[in-house]
Each structure stands twice: as C-alpha cells, then as structure tokens.
Amino acid sequence: MSFFEKTISKETIFNGKIIDLNVHTVELPNGKTSKREIINHAGGVAIIAYKDSETLFMVEQFRKPIEGVLLEIPAGKIEKNEDVLECAKRELEEEIGYRAKELKYLGRIVTSPGFCDEYIFIYKAEELYKGRDDLGDEDEFINVKEIKIDRVKEMIKEGKIIDAKTICALMMI
Incomplete structure (x- = not known):
C-alpha cells in the first residue's frame, strides 16, 4: 500500500518574512480527501x-x-x-x-x-x-x-x- 497523498489543490493563506502557510486538499491512499495545513520554511x-x-x-x-x-x-x-x-x-x-x-x-x-x-x-x-x-x-x-x-x-x-x-x-x- 502506498501512503502517498496527492495534492489536488493548494490555497495560500499567509506569506510572511519567515514562513508561508498553505492549505492543501489531498487525496488519501483510500481515495478520500482531507485538508493539510502546511508551513513552508526556507530551512x-x-x-x-x-x-x-x-x-x-x-x-x-x-x-x-x-x-x-x-x-x-x-x-x-x-x-x-x-x-x-x-x-x-x-x-x-x-x-x-x-x-x-x-x-x-x-x-x-x-x-x-x-x-x-x-x-x-x-x-x-x-x-x-x-x-x-x-x-x-x-x-x-x-x-x-x-x-x-x-x-x-x-x-x-x-x-x-x-x-x-x-x-x-x-x-x-
């Protein structure tokens, strides 16, 4: 079984100096969808x-x-x-x-x-x-x-x- 979650769409909520916040709608391995709140950081x-x-x-x-x-x-x-x-x-x-x-x-x-x-x-x-x-x-x-x-x-x-x-x-x- 693959655990990979495919991103269906992405909404940018906030773009900041240090981080960005996006909400991804993802397709789960079982075919259902869910939301993922993701912070992007340069590292x-x-x-x-x-x-x-x-x-x-x-x-x-x-x-x-x-x-x-x-x-x-x-x-x-x-x-x-x-x-x-x-x-x-x-x-x-x-x-x-x-x-x-x-x-x-x-x-x-x-x-x-x-x-x-x-x-x-x-x-x-x-x-x-x-x-x-x-x-x-x-x-x-x-x-x-x-x-x-x-x-x-x-x-x-x-x-x-x-x-x-x-x-x-x-x-x-």
Whole structure:
C-alpha cells in the first residue's frame, strides 16, 4: 500500500518574512480527501561549535513562541538563494563571533514534518578563530556560553536543554 497523498489543490493563506502557510486538499491512499495545513520554511543550519575537544559554544536566547529562554547550539535561517555551507559560516560568526578553519557537514533533520517542510542542516565547527564582535542581528539578543560536552548531555537528561535541533545534533557526533 502506498501512503502517498496527492495534492489536488493548494490555497495560500499567509506569506510572511519567515514562513508561508498553505492549505492543501489531498487525496488519501483510500481515495478520500482531507485538508493539510502546511508551513513552508526556507530551512536552517545548526552548528556544533567546539571551543576545544571538551567544550562547546552554546547560545542562550529568548524564544517568543514558548515565552522562555533556551540554551541551544548556534543556528539560523537560510536566506533566499543562500548556499547552505555559506549560511553555516555566516550564522557561526553572527551567533558566537567565531569562524572555523574546519566546518564539516553531519546531516540534516526535519523539525516538525506533521505541518512544516523545514530542514535543518547540521555542521560541526572546529579550529575556531575570532571573527566579529557584534553578535546577532539587530532584533536578536544572545548570550554566548561555553559549556563542557558532558555537562550539555547532563542538561539534556535533566530537561534543562529542550531544543530539538541541539539534542539531535549531539546525536550526530
């Protein structure tokens, strides 16, 4: 049995700066129809940034959708027509103020495939050297933290780090 759902029609509900929202009418494998609300997102990158072999750079920032502060690996949105590797380089420097001599692609994840088409591409950054001093975008406020890898893993188990891309990325190393 095929699980594929054929799109019969698509209605655009919202076009925004970061996301678009569409409602798809789909034909189900059993021949019936249903609606799917789908968020389209350009995708993002996330970087496991090593200060040294035992320490990671992490970022702490307020996330409005959950009304709370999260501790995460550096990450950001892919701009329109931006190369994924170039995005990783840019976001690494914007978020923690460092560049990497070695930036290795580890894989990708889907964030919420039940309603969103976003992929996050995971990189590992090593041999870091100082870049810019002005962190974040004009509407982004970030605290950079240096945390031992073992402590990061403990914080995940303790529920102190709940960011999915961070947890997934650490499974890739």
